[in-house]
Amino acid sequence: MEKEMNVTDNDNFDTMADQELIVLRKTISVDQKFATGPVMGKFLTALKDKRILAIQCPECGRLQSPPREMCAICRVRNREWVEIGPRGEMRMMEYCYYSSPDPLTGESRETPYGAIGILLDGCQKEEVFWHLLRPEHLEMVEMGIVMGDRVTRGTRLRPVWAQERSGSIDDIKYFEIDE
Amino acid sequence: MTRNVSICAMAQIKNQPAIWQHRFQGMLMECFESIMEQTQVTFDMDTGLRNVVTCSDDVFDARTISDAAVTDVVGAHFRGEEKVAQDGISALGYAMACILSGHDDLILVMGHCKESQSESRNMCTNLSFDPFYSRPLGLDYLNAAAFQARAYMEETGLTDAHLADIVVRSRQNGAHTRHARENEQVTAKEVMASPLVADPIRQMHHYPVTDWAVGFLLCCEERAHEFTDNPVRLTGFGSCMDSYFLGDRDLTAHFALKKACARAYTMAGITDPEKELDLVELNDACAYQLPLWAEGIGITGKARGPKWMEAGGMDKHHVNLSGGMLNGNPLMLGGLARAAYGFTQLQGTAGINQVTGLQRALAHGTTGAAGQHHAVLILEK
Amino acid sequence: MGFKKKNRHVGIVGIGETKFSSHREDVNQPEMIHEAVKDALEDAGLTMDDIDCVVHGNMELFEMVHQPDLWHTLGTGARGKDAFRLTTGGTTGGTLVGAADNLVAAGMYDTVLAIGFEKLQEGHTTGGITNMADPLWARKLQSGALTDSAAVKAIAEFGPDRAKKAAMLYRIIMDKHACLNPNSHRAFGLDWDQMADLMENSPPLIGDLRLIHMCSQSDGACAMILSSEEKAKQQCDHPVWIRDHITIHREETLNLCVNHYPNETTHRFAARHLYERNGITDPLDYFDVFEMYDPSAWWGADWIRDFFLLEGDAHYRLIEEKEIMRGGKMPINPSGGVLAANPIGATAMVRVAEAAKQVRGNAGPHQIPGTVNHAIASSFGGTMWTILIMLEKELNW
Numbered sequence: 001m002e003k004e005m006n007v008t009d010n011d012n013f014d015t016m017a018d019q020e021l022i023v024l025r026k027t028i029s030v031d032q033k034f035a036t037g038p039v040m041g042k043f044l045t046a047l048k049d050k051r052i053l054a055i056q057c058p059e060c061g062r063l064q065s066p067p068r069e070m071c072a073i074c075r076v077r078n079r080e081w082v083e084i085g086p087r088g089e090m091r092m093m094e095y096c097y098y099s100s101p102d103p104l105t106g107e108s109r110e111t112p113y114g115a116i117g118i119l120l121d122g123c124q125k126e127e128v129f130w131h132l133l134r135p136e137h138l139e140m141v142e143m144g145i146v147m148g149d150r151v152t153r154g155t156r157l158r159p160v161w162a163q164e165r166s167g168s169i170d171d172i173k174y175f176e177i178d179e
Numbered sequence: 180m181t182r183n184v185s186i187c188a189m190a191q192i193k194n195q196p197a198i199w200q201h202r203f204q205g206m207l208m209e210c211f212e213s214i215m216e217q218t219q220v221t222f223d224m225d226t227g228l229r230n231v232v233t234c235s236d237d238v239f240d241a242r243t244i245s246d247a248a249v250t251d252v253v254g255a256h257f258r259g260e261e262k263v264a265q266d267g268i269s270a271l272g273y274a275m276a277c278i279l280s281g282h283d284d285l286i287l288v289m290g291h292c293k294e295s296q297s298e299s300r301n302m303c304t305n306l307s308f309d310p311f312y313s314r315p316l317g318l319d320y321l322n323a324a325a326f327q328a329r330a331y332m333e334e335t336g337l338t339d340a341h342l343a344d345i346v347v348r349s350r351q352n353g354a355h356t357r358h359a360r361e362n363e364q365v366t367a368k369e370v371m372a373s374p375l376v377a378d379p380i381r382q383m384h385h386y387p388v389t390d391w392a393v394g395f396l397l398c399c400e401e402r403a404h405e406f407t408d409n410p411v412r413l414t415g416f417g418s419c420m421d422s423y424f425l426g427d428r429d430l431t432a433h434f435a436l437k438k439a440c441a442r443a444y445t446m447a448g449i450t451d452p453e454k455e456l457d458l459v460e461l462n463d464a465c466a467y468q469l470p471l472w473a474e475g476i477g478i479t480g481k482a483r484g485p486k487w488m489e490a491g492g493m494d495k496h497h498v499n500l501s502g503g504m505l506n507g508n509p510l511m512l513g514g515l516a517r518a519a520y521g522f523t524q525l526q527g528t529a530g531i532n533q534v535t536g537l538q539r540a541l542a543h544g545t546t547g548a549a550g551q552h553h554a555v556l557i558l559e560k
Numbered sequence: 561m562g563f564k565k566k567n568r569h570v571g572i573v574g575i576g577e578t579k580f581s582s583h584r585e586d587v588n589q590p591e592m593i594h595e596a597v598k599d600a601l602e603d604a605g606l607t608m609d610d611i612d613c614v615v616h617g618n619m620e621l622f623e624m625v626h627q628p629d630l631w632h633t634l635g636t637g638a639r640g641k642d643a644f645r646l647t648t649g650g651t652t653g654g655t656l657v658g659a660a661d662n663l664v665a666a667g668m669y670d671t672v673l674a675i676g677f678e679k680l681q682e683g684h685t686t687g688g689i690t691n692m693a694d695p696l697w698a699r700k701l702q703s704g705a706l707t708d709s710a711a712v713k714a715i716a717e718f719g720p721d722r723a724k725k726a727a728m729l730y731r732i733i734m735d736k737h738a739c740l741n742p743n744s745h746r747a748f749g750l751d752w753d754q755m756a757d758l759m760e761n762s763p764p765l766i767g768d769l770r771l772i773h774m775c776s777q778s779d780g781a782c783a784m785i786l787s788s789e790e791k792a793k794q795q796c797d798h799p800v801w802i803r804d805h806i807t808i809h810r811e812e813t814l815n816l817c818v819n820h821y822p823n824e825t826t827h828r829f830a831a832r833h834l835y836e837r838n839g840i841t842d843p844l845d846y847f848d849v850f851e852m853y854d855p856s857a858w859w860g861a862d863w864i865r866d867f868f869l870l871e872g873d874a875h876y877r878l879i880e881e882k883e884i885m886r887g888g889k890m891p892i893n894p895s896g897g898v899l900a901a902n903p904i905g906a907t908a909m910v911r912v913a914e915a916a917k918q919v920r921g922n923a924g925p926h927q928i929p930g931t932v933n934h935a936i937a938s939s940f941g942g943t944m945w946t947i948l949i950m951l952e953k954e955l956n957w
Contacts, residue, residue: 037202072251072811244649259807279666420643
C-alpha cells in the first residue's frame with residue numbers, strides 16, 4: 001500500500017550517495033509524579049468503593065466524569081457531585097485494529113479492542129464515560145445513535161471491577177454486556 | 180505604533196516547593212478566577228476576550244500539546260489560545276503584539292510550571308541539547324551555567340563571598356514578597372558551606388525546585404479604565420537568540436542580552452538605562468547571573484559586576500527586590516515572575532520593599548543554557 | 561468596539577518547503593530546517609540580514625527535544641535575531657503564521673521568518689499524540705489521532721454506501737492532486753476503478769477508518785517570510801496579503817462523543833465569525849481555492865460542510881460532482897493536502913504556503929487553472945482546534 005521513497009533515487013538528496021548514515025536509537029524516560037488534585041482525587045478514590053462519580057456545573061448542570069475543576073462552557077468552578085451508573089448504554093465504539101503503544105508503560109496494546117463511550121444511568125446527551133469493552137463482547141454489541149429526532153438504543157453494559165483497586169482507571173477492568 | 184498596551188490585572192498563587200495537592204489545572208484556575216473577579220472581564224466575541232496566550236512546556240508537563248490540558252481553566256473554550264513555549268516574558272511580548280496589531284483589544288496571559296512533577300529538572304533540560312554530542316556529554320542548564328559562572332569569576336574577580344551576599348539578600352527580599360517561596364534565612368557562612376552542585380555553583384546558588392502559576396490581563400490603553408484604576412503600561416520589548424554551542428559563544432560577552440535591550444530601549448525611548456530604570460528584575464536562576472545580567476542590561480559596565488555590588492549597586496538600582504528567580508520560581512516562568520513583581524511595584528502594592536516615586540521598571544527573562552535567549556520588557560506607570 | 565482593522569498590512573514575500581518524506585536520515589533536524597529557510601530566502605530574494613525576527617514551532621515530545629529552537633538556531637539563522645517559539649499541536653503552523661502576522665502588523669518587526677518543522681521518523685507519532693491525553697485517565701484509552709468518530713457520524717447520517725463512497729472519492733481526488741505536487745510524501749497514482757477494492761481491502765485502523773484514509777507520518781519543514789506593506793512592496797513584485805485569521809480551541813476531550821451530536825463545531829464557529837467580520841456572505845462563491853488540514857479522508861469530506869457553512873448534503877454533492885478537484889467550483893488541496901504529507905509542526909503552515917503559491921500563480925505542476933484572487937487555509941490540532949487564515953491577491957478590501 002505505502003510506497004516508500006528511496007532516498008538515493010531522489011534528486012533533492014544527492015550528497016550522501018557513498019556515506020553510511022548512522023541513526024542513534026535511544027529510549028528517553030523521565031519519571032513523573034502526577035498529582036490528582038482534589039477533584040480527580042475524589043473521583044479516583046470512589047472507584048475503590050466501586051462507585052462512579054460525576055461533577056456538575058452549577059450553571060448549565062452538565063455532568064463530567066472523569067470530573068474537571070471547571071466547566072469550560074460556563075467558565076465556572078464545578079462544586080456538586082453526583083453518583084452515576086455504574087450501568088449504562090453504549091453510545092460509541094472505536095473498534096481498534098491498530099496496535100498503539102500505551103505511553104505510560106511503553107507496551108503495545110493487544111488488538112482488536114474496543115474503546116467505548118457509555119452513557120451511564122443518570123447522564124444525558126454528550127455526558128458519556130470513556131473506557132474499554134470486554135474483548136470477547138466486541139462482535140456482540142450495538143452502539144446507540146442520536147441524530148436529531150432519530151434515536152436508537154445501544155447495548156446495556158455494566159462495569160467489571162478489578163479485585164484489587166487502588167484508585168486508578170484500572171479499577172474498572174472493562175465494561176461487559178449487562179444481561 | 181498607533182496603540183499602547185497596559186496590564187490591568189495580575190493574579191498568582193504562592194510559589195511552593197511542591198504543590199502535590201493540585202493538578203496544574205487547579206493552580207491555573209485560582210489565577211483565572213481572581214482575574215475574573217478583579218476585572219469582571221467577559222469573553223464576548225465583540226468586546227471581551229477572544230484570545231488567550233498561555234505559557235507552559237511539554238517536557239515539564241510530560242504532555243504533548245501541554246496547552247490542550249488547560250483550555251478550560253484559562254477560559255479558552257471556543258476562543259483563541261496560543262502557547263508560547265519559552266520563558267514567559269516572551270508570552271507578554273507576544274501578547275503586546277496581538278494588541279498592537281489591532282487584532283485584539285484584550286489578551287489574557289496564563290502561565291504554569293510544576294517543576295516538582297519530574298524526578299529531575301536537569302534531566303528535562305538535558306533534553307534541550309542535540310542528541311548526538313552535547314546531550315550524551317551530560318550537559319543541562321545547571322552545568323552549562325557552571326561554565327559561565329567560572330568564566331565570569333575568572334574575568335571579573337567575582338568570589339564565593341560575593342555569591343553568598345547575593346543569596347543572603349535574595350532570601351531576605353523574598354521574605355518580604357507576597358507569594359514568594361518560603362525559604363530559610365541564611366548567613367553568608369552557611370551559603371559558603373553549602374555543597375557544590377556544579378563547581379563553582381553551590382546548592383544555595385541555584386534556584387530551588389518550585390511550582391507556580393500566574394495570570395495577567397492585558398488591554399489596549401484606551402480601554403484599560405474598564406478594568407482597573409491603576410494600569411501599568413508596557414512600553415518596550417526586545418529579545419535575542421545567541422549561538423547554540425557554548426563553545427561558539429563568549430559566555431560573558433552579553434551578545435544577546437545587549438541586542439534584546441537595545442530593541443526594548445529604542446521602543447520605550449530609553450537612552451541611559453543606568454539613570455532611567457527605577458527598578459530592575461533580573462532572571463537569576465543562579466546567583467552569579469545577577470551581576471552578569473546587570474552588566475548586560477547596561478546598569479553597570481562590562482566586567483564591573485563585583486565592583487558594582489561592592490558599591491551597593493543592587494540596592495541603589497533596586498535590583499531583584501522580589502528575591503529574584505534565585506528565591507524560587509519555576510523554569511519557563513522566571514521572566515513572568517519578574518514582570519509580575521514589577522507590576523506590583525508600579526501599582527504601589529509591593530509591601531515592605533515598596534519603592535516610592537517609581538516610574539519605570541525592567542523585567543528580564545531568559546531561555547536556554549547560560550542565557551542563549553534573552554528577552555526584556557519595559558513597564559511604566 | 562468589535563473587530564478592528566489591522567494596524568498595518570502584512571504580506572507574504574517568501575515561501576520555502578522541503579521535500580516531504582517518510583525518512584530523512586541524510587539530514588539532522590537543523591539541517592532539514594535550513595533547507596526550508598534557504599528556499600524561503602531564495603524565493604524572496606532576501607538574506608538573513610533582512611530578517612528581524614524568527615518564529616519557530618513544533619511539538620517537543622515527537623522528537624523528545626526540549627525547546628528545540630535553541631539547538632535549531634544552527635539551521636534557522638536566528639542568532640542575533642529576536643526569537644519566539646509558539647506551539648499549539650497540529651495547529652502550530654497556522655499559529656506561527658498568525659503570530660508572524662501579528663508581530664509585523666504590530667509594528668514591532670518589519671520582516672519575520674516563521675518556521676514549522678517535524679521529523680516524525682525520530683519518535684513514535686501515535687505514542688507522541690497519545691501523550692497529549694490526561695495521564696490519569698485518557699492516556700490509557702486514546703490511540704493517537706486515530707478515530708472513526710467522523711465515519712460513524714457520516715454513516716449514521718448518509719448511510720454506509722454513500723458515506724464510504726464519498727470518503728474514498730475524496731481520498732482519490734487528493735491522491736490525484738498529490739501526484740502533481742513534486743513535494744508529496746505519498747502519491748500513489750490511485751484511480752477511480754480502485755475505489756471498491758480500497759473500501760474492502762485497505763487495512764482497517766479503527767472501525768471504518770482504513771490506512772488509505774489516514775494521513776502519513778512525514779519529515780519536513782516549511783518556512784515563510786512576512787513583511788509589512790511598505791517592505792513587502794520593496795521586496796517583492798506580488799506579495800500575498802494576509803487579510804485576517806481566527807483561532808478557535810475547545811476543551812480537552814475526556815469522552816468519545818465529540819461531534820456525535822449535531823451541535824456547532826469549532827470549524828463552523830470559526831468560519832462563521834471570520835466571514836461575518838469580513839463581510840463575506842457566500843464563502844463558496846468568494847474563495848477561489850481552499851487548502852484544508854485534512855488528517856483523514858473521513859474528516860476532510862465532513863469538514864467541507866462546516867468550513868463553507870453548508871447544510872444537508874451540499875458538501876457530499878461537491879465531492880460527488882468532483883467540484884473539489886482542480887478546475888472545479890471549489891478546488892480543495894491542489895497540493896494533495898495532509899493525506900499527501902504530514903510533518904505535523906509544519907503541516908498547517910504548508911496549507912498557508914500552498915494557498916499563497918496558488919494566489920501567486922506559481923505553485924508549479926499543481927497550479928490550478930484560472931486566477932486565484934481569494935484563498936483560505938485551515939489548521940487542525942489539539943482536541944478539534946481550528947485556525948482559518950484568509951489570503952488576498954490585491955490590497956483592496
